[in-house]
Amino acid sequence: MIPVRGLENHKVAVLGLGRSGLTAARALAAGGAHPLCWDDGAAGRERAEREGFELRDLTRPGAFDDIDLLVTSPGIPHLYPVPHKAIAAALEAGVAVDNDIGLFFRSLxxxxxxxxxxxxxxxxxxxxxxxxxxxxxxxxxxxxxxxxxxxxxxxxxxxxxxxxxxxxxxxxxxxxxxxxxxxxxxxxxxxxxxxxxxxxxxxxxxxxxxxxxxxxxxxxxxxxxxxxxxxxxxxxxxxxxxxxxxxxxxxxxxxxxxxxxxxxxxxxxxxxxxxxxxxxxxxxxxxxxxxxxxxxxxxxxxxxxxxxxxxxxxxxxxxxxxxxxGFAGLPHRSQIVAERNDVRFVNDSKATNIDSAARALQAFDRIRWICGGLEKEGGLEGLHPHLGSVAKAYVIGREAEHFALGLGSGVDSEVCGTMEQAVAQAVAEAQPGDTILLAPAAASFDQYDSFERRGEDFVARVNAALGI
Known part of the structure; x- marks a missing residue:
């Protein structure tokens, strides 16, 4: 652990008690500061209490009267679209706002x-x-x-x-x-x-x-x-x-x-x-x-x-x-997960936006493309110039029909809905030299709680289809 320096005997508020927030609280305590923790979710507060940290509701009036610094987790809005209520209170009180990255560099x-x-x-x-x-x-x-x-x-x-x-x-x-x-x-x-x-x-x-x-x-x-x-x-x-x-x-x-x-x-x-x-x-x-x-x-x-x-x-x-x-690549990022009969299976579940999906589509010559999910703002037009290597698209997600329409008439597509059906259909139709690529160009949250879970499901379905 890197103990936080320069805040000995200071009261420091910690907002958000996920991985970075709890780690920041521990590092603050190790450096002699007094962390006061808050999370909007009960589970986060319970985790902090189990570790012996003091809780303080940072959204109540006067919460920052004796606070020297607020440390917030990265997922919590601090400016746009609107600041979190606790951060807005810190700004109003003139309390400096920082994150664990700032604490790291001041303490390393x-x-x-x-x-x-x-x-x-x-x-x-x-x-x-x-x-x-x-x-x-x-x-x-x-x-x-x-x-x-x-x-x-x-x-x-x-x-x-x-x-x-x-x-x-x-x-x-x-x-x-x-x-x-x-x-x-x-x-x-x-x-x-x-x-x-x-x-x-x-x-x-x-x-x-x-x-x-x-x-x-x-x-x-x-x-x-x-x-x-x-x-x-x-x-x-x-x-x-x-x-x-x-x-x-x-x-x-x-x-x-x-x-x-x-x-x-x-x-x-x-x-x-x-x-x-x-x-x-x-x-x-x-x-x-x-x-x-x-x-x-x-x-x-x-x-x-x-x-x-x-x-x-x-x-x-x-x-x-x-x-x-010697680099094997990272899971869910252009990860080759299997090869069979000159067909390659690639998990790029991290391709959650148009640009990253376009980059994945340019990496292979003949693609059976598993795509779809929670579509992001801006539509799919940005993908159209990069669909020339797509032999067929197999669309998943709750809005699969709408996603398939967004691909345009220039690409052969099939609405599959589920990962299981998409993998099975792609495997059935694949030819030697093809790449079956998961590069969704969309978020996962309509069917999965993370892109990692989506990628893991793809790998499991591929393994099942290949009898691995």
Whole structure:
């Protein structure tokens, strides 16, 4: 655990008692603060009481009269569409609002670091798509190279729940826009921006607010190195703002769409080959086509970003290449779960929005596509240019008929409703060379309580169909 520093003998309110909230309460107590906890749900309050934490209803009048700081969980709205009642009360009372990410950065370093030969470093990863895969891949590459590493944040453990880092260690944090927007301290050594596409727009009052939340990690975090995906205009703008000129190698530009030129530092993938260029010259190249855990251009972008971080940390290209081949991928993210009779089965249940589903559809040649669920705002028109590789769509979800209509007349589709029926029909019709792909382009909550449960159901149905 990372004890929270600088709040000894202070009363700190903790709002939201899920994983991050309870961990924050424990870390506050370990650092000598007095946490006062609240959750709108009875189950959360009961969990806190069982651990001996004091409860206080933060929505009642006067709740913040003696509070020095409010720490809130990332899922609780603090600005848009409207602040939670307790956060609004804290703002009115002039009480500072923070989250566990801010507490982590203010508390990480300790006096023990003076004895380290190599101080620990923090790598942060944000963006719309690919954050989890990129974060996990960075951690894998470092571990494979023999570097002590911990993975935390929006993936793995809570940031305050990790062990105090040792000499030369690296902490890799996946950070969402909810986390970067509110954290009062952001001081990563290396920060990664993968890409940007519309998501969580209600929480940020539009696309500009969403980008601004991501941008804080760089503009206010001031990382020593920034790895920036430049395939969208926002990334290109961010890279431009962070660099002082074309040859500034503190900014590493990354692309999965085109060759990057110029005197600076860049890493890009074209036709399945990763290339690293510095000062206008190629210094390394890796064939990504046979890296089974990273199929498709979107995963090649993740590989480029992770490669760039590894190079910043002094790992040789050949060592990175070896690590890439050992990466199995993450569950529910372009995960190859079975192969039979030259038919591949891929679980990309995490593809919950149009952009991530489009990236998955571009990764394979002939697809029997299982899609559908709770459709997000904006419709499905953004998918239409990427349906050329779809042999047939098998639509699930409570609104499967409406979803199928949104795909348009250019794709053969069948309304299946359930995962069981969709998998059975796709297996029955699959031909050698096909990929049966779950990439829903929708949220899961009409039939499942999470995208993980949806992916697990897909895997179970595939196993049953194949007799595994």
């Amino acid at each position: 370093a300790s006096g023990d670091w003076d004895r380290f030969d190599t101080p620990p470093k923090v790598v942060t990863v944000t963006g719309s798509n690919g954050k989890s895969t990129t974060s996990a891949l960075i951690a894998h590459l470092l571990e494979d190279a023999g570097r002590p590493v911990q993975l935390a944040g929006n993936i793995g453990r809570g940031v305050l729940d990790i062990d105090p880092p040792e000499d030369g260690a690296v902490i890799v944090l996946e950070l969402s826009s909810y986390q970067t927007e509110l954290a009062r301290a952001l001081t990563p050594d290396i920060a990664v921006f993968t890409n940007l596409s519309p998501d969580h727009l209600d929480r940020h009052s539009g696309y500009g607010g969403y980008f601004a939340a991501k941008r804080r990690l760089f503009a206010e975090g001031g990382p020593d190195r920034a790895v920036v995906g430049v395939d969208e205009v926002e990334g290109a703008f961010l890279a431009n703002q962070l660099s002082v000129g074309p040859s500034d190698d503190r900014v590493i530009r990354v692309s999965s769409e085109r060759k990057l030129s110029g005197p600076g530092w860049s890493v890009f993938a074209r036709k399945g080959f990763l290339s690293e260029y510095r000062k206008g010259r190629q210094v390394a190249s890796i064939d990504l086509r046979q890296v089974r855990g990273l199929p498709g251009a979107h995963n090649h972008q993740n590989a480029c970003a992770a490669y760039a971080v590894a190079r910043c940390l002094g790992i040789a290209p050949r060592v990175v290449e070896q690590g890439l081949h």
